[in-house]
Amino acid sequence: xxxxxxxxTFAKKIFIAIGHxxxxxxxxxxxxxxxxxxxxxxxxxxxxxxYVRLWExxxxxAKPNIQIVHETPSTATIDADAALGLxxxxxxxxxxxxxxxxxxxxxxxxxxxxxxxxxxFHSMMALEEDMIGISLTNASPLVAPTFGKERMLxxxxxxxxxPTLNETPFIADMATTTAANGKLEVLQRKKEDAPLxxxxxxxxxxxxxxxxxxxxxxxxxxxxxxxxxxHKGYILGxxxxxxxxVLSGANYGPWVPPFVSFIDPVADPVGEGLGHFFGxxxxxxxxxxxxxxxxxxxxVARFRQxxxxxxxxxxxxxxxxxxxxxxxxxxxxxxxxDAVIADLNExxxxxxxxx
Amino acid sequence: xxxxxxxxTFAKKIFIAIGHxxxxxxxxxxxxxxxxxxxxxxxxxxxxxxYVRLWExxxxxAKPNIQIVHETPSTATIDADAALGLxxxxxxxxxxxxxxxxxxxxxxxxxxxxxxxxxxFHSMMALEEDMIGISLTNASPLVAPTFGKERMLxxxxxxxxxPTLNETPFIADMATTTAANGKLEVLQRKKEDAPLxxxxxxxxxxxxxxxxxxxxxxxxxxxxxxxxxxHKGYILGxxxxxxxxVLSGANYGPWVPPFVSFIDPVADPVGEGLGHFFGxxxxxxxxxxxxxxxxxxxxVARFRQxxxxxxxxxxxxxxxxxxxxxxxxxxxxxxxxDAVIADLNExxxxxxxxx
Numbered sequence: 001x002x003x004x005x006x007x008x009t010f011a012k013k014i015f016i017a018i019g020h021x022x023x024x025x026x027x028x029x030x031x032x033x034x035x036x037x038x039x040x041x042x043x044x045x046x047x048x049x050x051y052v053r054l055w056e057x058x059x060x061x062a063k064p065n066i067q068i069v070h071e072t073p074s075t076a077t078i079d080a081d082a083a084l085g086l087x088x089x090x091x092x093x094x095x096x097x098x099x100x101x102x103x104x105x106x107x108x109x110x111x112x113x114x115x116x117x118x119x120x121f122h123s124m125m126a127l128e129e130d131m132i133g134i135s136l137t138n139a140s141p142l143v144a145p146t147f148g149k150e151r152m153l154x155x156x157x158x159x160x161x162x163p164t165l166n167e168t169p170f171i172a173d174m175a176t177t178t179a180a181n182g183k184l185e186v187l188q189r190k191k192e193d194a195p196l197x198x199x200x201x202x203x204x205x206x207x208x209x210x211x212x213x214x215x216x217x218x219x220x221x222x223x224x225x226x227x228x229x230x231h232k233g234y235i236l237g238x239x240x241x242x243x244x245x246v247l248s249g250a251n252y253g254p255w256v257p258p259f260v261s262f263i264d265p266v267a268d269p270v271g272e273g274l275g276h277f278f279g280x281x282x283x284x285x286x287x288x289x290x291x292x293x294x295x296x297x298x299x300v301a302r303f304r305q306x307x308x309x310x311x312x313x314x315x316x317x318x319x320x321x322x323x324x325x326x327x328x329x330x331x332x333x334x335x336x337x338d339a340v341i342a343d344l345n346e347x348x349x350x351x352x353x354x355x
Numbered sequence: 356x357x358x359x360x361x362x363x364t365f366a367k368k369i370f371i372a373i374g375h376x377x378x379x380x381x382x383x384x385x386x387x388x389x390x391x392x393x394x395x396x397x398x399x400x401x402x403x404x405x406y407v408r409l410w411e412x413x414x415x416x417a418k419p420n421i422q423i424v425h426e427t428p429s430t431a432t433i434d435a436d437a438a439l440g441l442x443x444x445x446x447x448x449x450x451x452x453x454x455x456x457x458x459x460x461x462x463x464x465x466x467x468x469x470x471x472x473x474x475x476f477h478s479m480m481a482l483e484e485d486m487i488g489i490s491l492t493n494a495s496p497l498v499a500p501t502f503g504k505e506r507m508l509x510x511x512x513x514x515x516x517x518p519t520l521n522e523t524p525f526i527a528d529m530a531t532t533t534a535a536n537g538k539l540e541v542l543q544r545k546k547e548d549a550p551l552x553x554x555x556x557x558x559x560x561x562x563x564x565x566x567x568x569x570x571x572x573x574x575x576x577x578x579x580x581x582x583x584x585x586h587k588g589y590i591l592g593x594x595x596x597x598x599x600x601v602l603s604g605a606n607y608g609p610w611v612p613p614f615v616s617f618i619d620p621v622a623d624p625v626g627e628g629l630g631h632f633f634g635x636x637x638x639x640x641x642x643x644x645x646x647x648x649x650x651x652x653x654x655v656a657r658f659r660q661x662x663x664x665x666x667x668x669x670x671x672x673x674x675x676x677x678x679x680x681x682x683x684x685x686x687x688x689x690x691x692x693d694a695v696i697a698d699l700n701e702x703x704x705x706x707x708x709x710x
Contacts, residue, residue, distance in 0.1 A: 306499075
C-alpha cells in the first residue's frame with residue numbers, strides 16, 4: 001500500500017527528471033495520481049513508464065510552449081506543442097473556465113497533445129467555480145464502428161461534472177465503448193473470459209477472448225451489437241473524435257498516434273498529435289446559482305430514492321464508485337500491483353529517484 | 356402515399372385551427388413533417404392528434420409569449436410559455452445561432468415547453484450557417500436507471516449535426532435508450548417479441564414482451580444491462596435531463612409531464628413544463644472554416660472506407676438512414692398507416708380541414 005503523497009512525489013520527481021519545471025511536474029502528477037486515488041488504476045501510476053517511454057522516443061516535449069492559436073470570446077484552439085496531455089489538459093480547461101467567467105461559457109479544442117489521464121480530473125476543475133465541466137479526448141484506435149472490422153476510434157471518453165449544493169456532485173466519466181481497456185486488463189490478469197458484446201475478433205465475430213483486441217480484433221462501441229444499438233456508441237465516439245481533433249487540427253480516427261512507444265505514429269498524419277475538447281458553463285449563466293444548486297440537490301436526492309430492483313442494491317449517482325474508492329484509499333492507502341512496482345523501481349534507478 | 360406538401364398543409368391548417376398564427380403554424384409543421392420525410396414515423400404526423408389533445412386540456416398555449424428570461428453573451432434561458440415544442444425549438448435554436456455569430460458559440464436552455472418533434476430538425480438548423488448544432492430534450496419518464504425498477508427518465512435524445520464541404524453531413528439523432536419507443540411500436544404492430552436488453556418488466560426483470568413498458572415495466576438505458584454498461588445510457592439520459600431542465604427551470608426526472616393528455620401532470624411539479632437544450636458552435640471559432648470542412652470531408656470519406664465485416668454491408672455515417680428515406684419519400688411519397696389516416700380524418704372533420 002502506498003499513500004497518495006508517496007505516489008505523487010515519485011511521479012513529480014520523474015517528470016522533473018525528464019525535463020519538466022517543478023510547476024508542470026506537479027500539475028502532471030496531480031492528474032496522474034487522481035486516477036489511482038479514485039480507483040481508475042489503468043490510468044494512474046501504472047502509466048508513468050509509458051509516458052517516459054514516449055519522451056524517450058521524442059514524442060513528449062517537456063518544455064512546451066502551450067499557446068492559443070485561434071480564439072473568439074467563448075472559444076479557443078490550443079496548440080499543446082507535444083506536451084504531456086497531463087500538462088496540457090489543466091491548462092486548456094483553465095482557459096475554458098476563464099472564458100466562461102467572461103461570457104457565460106468557454107469551449108477549448110486542443111491539438112498536438114498526448115494522453116491526458118482520466119477525463120474526469122479536467123471536468124471536475126469546473127466544480128469549485130460553480131460551473132459545469134466537460135472533458136472529451138480521442139485516443140489510439142482500438143474500436144470498430146458498427147458493421148466494420150477495422151479499428152477506427154479510441155475508447156474516446158466523455159466526462160461531465162455538475163455541481164450541487166449539499167449533495168454529492170454528479171461526476172460522469174465514461175468510455176464510449178461497452179468496456180474500457182482497464183476492465184479487460186483485469187480479466188486478462190485473472191485469466192477470465194470477457195462477456196460477449198465487449199470484443200470482436202479479427203474477422204468481426206463477437207468473441208469472449210479477453211486478449212481479442214491484442215490478437216487483431218477490436219473493442220465494441222457502447223451497445224455491443226447492432227440489435228442493442230452499438231451504432232449509438234459509434235456515434236458518441238465519433239462526436240468525441242470530431243470535437244477533439246477535427247475542430248482543433250489534431251489527428252482523428254485511425255490516424256491518432258498510439259500510446260505505446262514501440263508503435264510509430266502513422267507516416268501520413270492528418271493533423272498534429274491527439275486532441276481534446278473542454279467546456280465550462282457557468283450555472284448562473286442560465287439561472288440564479290442557488291436555484292440551480294438546490295434543484296441539482298433535489299435531482300440527486302430523488303434519483304438516489306429510485307425504487308431499487310434489489311432492496312440491497314440502491315441506484316447510484318455517477319461518481320459514487322470513484323468517491324467510495326477515494327475515501328477508502330485516502331484512509332487505507334493505494335494498492336499497487338507488483339508488476340507496476342517493478343516498473344517504478346526500474347524508472348527510479350534510471351533517474352535516481354526512490355519510491 | 357402522401358406528398359410532403361399534403362401532410363405539411365394539413366398539419367399547418369390544424370395548427371392554425373387551434374389558434375396559431377400562420378407563421379407559427381408553418382414553423383410547427385416544418386418540424387413535424389420533417390420526421391415523416393426522414394422516416395421517423397413515430398415523431399411525425401402520427402403525433403398531430405396527440406398535440407391537439409394536449410391543447411384541448413389546456414396544456415398547449417397557441418399564442419405563446421416566448422421570451423429570454425436570463426442571458427449572458429453566450430447563453431440564454433427561454434421561457435416557452437407552454438408553446439408547442441415544435442414552435443419553441445426553432446425559436447430557441449435561432450437564439451443559439453445568433454449568440455454564436457456574436458461570440459463563437461451559443462447555448463440555450465428552455466423551460467415551460469412541450470415535445471419538440473425530432474431532435475435532429477433543430478440541430479440541423481446550424482448546418483447552413485457552417486456551425487455545429489446540438490439539440491437535447493427531456494421527455495416523459497419511461498426509462499429505469501441501472502439497478503432501478505422505477506421510470507425516472509425519458510428516452511432523452513442527443514442530436515449533433517456537423518457540417519461538411521462536399522461529403523454528406525454528420526447528423527446524429529439518437530435516444531439514450533437501447534431502443535426508441537417507435538421501434539417498440541413496430542414490434543407491437545407485427546406482434547413480435549423484443550430482443551432482451553430493450554425492456555424490463557414491473558419487477559425489473561428483463562423481458563421480451565414488446566408491451567412490457569405499458570404493462571408497468573420500463574425501457575432500458577443504452578447498454579441494456581449492467582454487464583454491457585447500461586449505467587452509461589443512464590448517465591447520458593441524466594446529462595440530457597439536467598442540461599434541459601435543471602439549467603432552465605423545467606421539470607426533470609419523474610416530474611416531467613406525460614405526452615399523453617389522459618395522464619395529468621404530477622400535482623407537485625419541480626419546474627415548468629419540459630425542457631430542451633440547444634447549442635451552436637461556429638466552426639470558424641476554432642479554425643479557418645475551409646480547413647474544418649475539408650477535414651470533415653476526409654473524416655466522413657475515411658469512415659465510409661472502414662473495412663467492412665460483410666463486403667455487402669458498408670459502415671455508415673450517422674444520418675445515412677434518414678437521408679436515404681428522405682430521397683425515397685420525396686420521390687415516391689410518404690406511407691401513412693390506416694390508423695393514423697383515421698385519426699387525421701377525425702381531426703379534419705372536427706376542425707373543417709380536408710386531408
